Amino acid sequence: MGADLLHAGHINILKAARALAEQKSKEGQKHIVIVGLLSNEAIAEISTPAFLSYSHRKSALEHISLIDAIIPQDTPSYAKIFDEYNVCYVIHGDDWKHNFLTYLRDEVLRLLEQKFPQNALSHLVEIPYSQDINDTHLKIALKNLGISTNAPSARLRHLLSLKRPLRFIETHSALCALIAENTEVIRDNKPITFDGFWSSSLTDSVVRGKPDIEVLDISTRLHTVNEIFEVSQKPLIYDGDTGGKIEHFAFMVKTLCRQGIAAVVIEDKTGLKKNSLLGNDVAQTQESIEEFCLKIQAGKNAQPNKDFMIFARIESLILDKGLDDALKRGFAYVAAGADGVMIHSRKRDGKEIFEFLHRFREKDSHTPIIVVPTSFNTIPASELSKAGANIVIYANHFLRAGFIAMSKTAKSILENDRTQECEGELLGISEILKLIPGTI
Numbered sequence: 001m002g003a004d005l006l007h008a009g010h011i012n013i014l015k016a017a018r019a020l021a022e023q024k025s026k027e028g029q030k031h032i033v034i035v036g037l038l039s040n041e042a043i044a045e046i047s048t049p050a051f052l053s054y055s056h057r058k059s060a061l062e063h064i065s066l067i068d069a070i071i072p073q074d075t076p077s078y079a080k081i082f083d084e085y086n087v088c089y090v091i092h093g094d095d096w097k098h099n100f101l102t103y104l105r106d107e108v109l110r111l112l113e114q115k116f117p118q119n120a121l122s123h124l125v126e127i128p129y130s131q132d133i134n135d136t137h138l139k140i141a142l143k144n145l146g147i148s149t150n151a152p153s154a155r156l157r158h159l160l161s162l163k164r165p166l167r168f169i170e171t172h173s174a175l176c177a178l179i180a181e182n183t184e185v186i187r188d189n190k191p192i193t194f195d196g197f198w199s200s201s202l203t204d205s206v207v208r209g210k211p212d213i214e215v216l217d218i219s220t221r222l223h224t225v226n227e228i229f230e231v232s233q234k235p236l237i238y239d240g241d242t243g244g245k246i247e248h249f250a251f252m253v254k255t256l257c258r259q260g261i262a263a264v265v266i267e268d269k270t271g272l273k274k275n276s277l278l279g280n281d282v283a284q285t286q287e288s289i290e291e292f293c294l295k296i297q298a299g300k301n302a303q304p305n306k307d308f309m310i311f312a313r314i315e316s317l318i319l320d321k322g323l324d325d326a327l328k329r330g331f332a333y334v335a336a337g338a339d340g341v342m343i344h345s346r347k348r349d350g351k352e353i354f355e356f357l358h359r360f361r362e363k364d365s366h367t368p369i370i371v372v373p374t375s376f377n378t379i380p381a382s383e384l385s386k387a388g389a390n391i392v393i394y395a396n397h398f399l400r401a402g403f404i405a406m407s408k409t410a411k412s413i414l415e416n417d418r419t420q421e422c423e424g425e426l427l428g429i430s431e432i433l434k435l436i437p438g439t440i
Contacts, residue, residue: 001013001035001036001037001038001061002037002038002043002047002050002057003035003037003057003060003061004043004050004051004052004057005051006057006060006061007130008130009093009129009130011064011066012127012130013091013092013093013127014033014035014064014066014067015066016091016125016127017033017066017089017091017125018033018066020089020091020125021033021068024088031088031089032068032069033066033067033068033069034067034068034069034070034071034085035061035067035069035070035071036071036072036073036078036081037054037057037058037061037070037071037072037073038073038076039054039072039073039074040053040054040161040162041074041162041163042073042074042075042076044159044162044163045075045076045163045190046076046100046101046190046191047191048193049158049159049162049163054072058070071085076101076104077104077107078090078104078107078108078111079107079111082111082115087111087112087115088115088123089123089124089125090108090112090123090124090125091125091126091127092105092108092124092125092126092127093126093127093128093129093130094126094127094128094129095129096126097126100186100189100190100191101189103189105124108124109121109124112124153257153260153261153262153305153307153308154262154307155196155233155234155235155262156196156235156237156262156263156307156309157262157307157309159195159196159235160368160390160391163195164385164389164390165381165382165384165385165389165390165391165392166195166196166390166391166392167192167193167194167195167381167391167392167394168194168195168196168197168198168237168391168392168393168394169194169197169198169393169394169397169398170197170198170199170200170203170393170394170395170396170397170398170399171197171198171199171228171236171398172199172200172203172204172207172224172398172399173207173224173227173228174227174228174230174231175435176228176398177197177228177231177232177234178231178232178435178436179398179435180194180197180232180234180398181194181231181232181234182435194234195234195235196234196235196236196237196262197228197232197234197235197236197237198236198237198239198393198394198395199221199224199225199228199236199237199238199239199261200239200395200396200399201214201216201221201239201240201241202239202395202396202399203396203398203399204216204220204221204224206399207399208220214241214242214244218252218255221238222255222259225238225259225261226259229259229260235262235263236261236262237261237262237263237264237265237311237370237391237393238256238261238263238264238265239264239265240252240256240264240265240266241266241267242266242267242269242270242287243264243266243295243299246291246294246295246298247298249266249295249298249299249302250298250299250301250302251302252264252299253299253302253303253308253310254302254303254304256308257303257304257305257308258304261308262307262308262309263308263309263310263311263339263340264299264308264309264310264311265311265312265313265342265370266295266296266299266310266311266312266313267313267315267342268286268287268289268292268312268313268314268315268329268333269284269285269286269287269315270285270286270287270291271284271285284315284318284319286315286316286319286321289328289329289332289333292312292329292333292336293332293333293335293336294336296310296312296333296336296337296338297336297337300337309339309340309368310337310338310339310340311338311339311340311341311342311368311370312329312330312333312334312338312340312341312342313341313342313344313370314326314329314330314333314341314342314343314344315344316329317343317344317345317346317347317352317353317356318344318345318346323352323355323356323359326343326356327356327359327360330343330356330360331360331363331364334364334367338367339367339368340367340368340369340370340390340391341360341367341368341369341370342369342370342371342372343356343357343369343370343371344371344372345375345376346375347375347376348375348376348377348378349376350373350376350378350379353371353373353376353384353387354387357369357371357384357387357388357389358387358388360388361387361388368390368391369388369389369390369391370389370390370391370392370393371384371389371391371392371393372392372393372394372395373392373394374394374395374396405425408422408425409422409425409426
């Protein structure tokens with residue numbers, strides 16, 4: 001049981017367990033009700049991360065008289081519990097018959113068959129799923145009301161403590177946020193979703209027909225951020241480009257904190273900003289370590305709450321200055337107060353990224369690292385995570401996908417002088433209406 005949003009469905013399960021324990025005790029053998037309470041890490045493996053800590057959830061359950069004991073369940077698996085306790089019955093909601101948790105149900109049945117080979121199924125009690133009230137419906141209702149179950153700027157730190165990798169995707173509109181919010185796949189019996197959003201200065205500029213040279217003011221970009229937060233409560237990392245002058249960066253940090261943004265990334269370049277993927281094909285100048293450290297310190301001193309994070313983006317590999325320079329800068333930036341680093345590369349094989357991760361982790365095992373696999377796109381996020389990356393950002397893919405789709409549609413309409421030929425590749429109006437909360 002997760003019991004993050006405790007509701008009547010949980011109580012129904014506990015009542016059934018209590019009734020069964022009392023019945024069996026009357027028949028002559030003492031039975032008690034034990035709740036296996038999932039840790040926050042275990043919840044993050046199979047669902048959206050818990051809002052409450054384990055201790056807070058445990059404290060709430062301890063005041064329910066239906067329960068005799070609460071034990072920690074550190075993984076979704078039941079094997080350890082069966083090893084350590086004399087489990088006679090498992091009581092669970094019947095929803096796991098029909099969703100991705102069927103593998104856990106199968107595991108429980110195998111464990112029960114080992115103890116009760118003749119009648120294992122009778123030792124699994126499945127309570128009808130509460131259709132009128134359940135975790136999923138409660139979270140959707142809260143989201144539609146614009147109510148968050150996490151303090152906005154604390155979400156990223158919370159997620160970093162629970163899982164790796166975190167997958168963030170570029171989001172330049174509320175519609176992009178809705179698509180990301182509603183996209184989920186099941187892989188290896190686990191739900192995979194996007195954990196948050198990347199507010200890219202590149203895509204924010206391009207959708208407005210502007211060059212990516214820090215021409216957009218922060219107010220314009222924050223208008224989009226506010227629209228995103230109206231439809232989703234996932235954490236957002238803000239692309240702060242160079243951060244501007246030291247004094248300007250301090251004001252930026254205060255503004256971003258007030259908006260509920262979880263983190264900002266600033267790159268260690270100076271002068272007129274040019275896109276990093278251009279590398280040395282255009283003139284780009286890297287800031288001195290000393291000056292950039294002063295900028296980081298100014299930002300940390302200015303932030304009004306402790307949860308906001310500042311990531312230092314290292315451009316050494318982009319500018320062909322080598323791995324040693326990248327590592328030297330990374331360690332210096334962390335020492336100056338950066339909460340994490342982003343390492344970037346234009347090379348497609350990803351070798352220098354893996355080498356950076358390996359050597360950085362030899363000296364620092366805990367500082368969060370962001371990678372952006374736009375160039376080294378054959379490498380799965382899971383492999384980058386195993387090498388030491390905490391966050392994987394897909395930095396411009398919604399924009400690029402939209403450009404191709406819109407260009408193809410525009411060409412088809414002009415070529416055929418009608419829309420019939422492209423309608424099969426377009427989202428139906430009814431599907432669009434379903435996507436937007438409150439439309440129908």
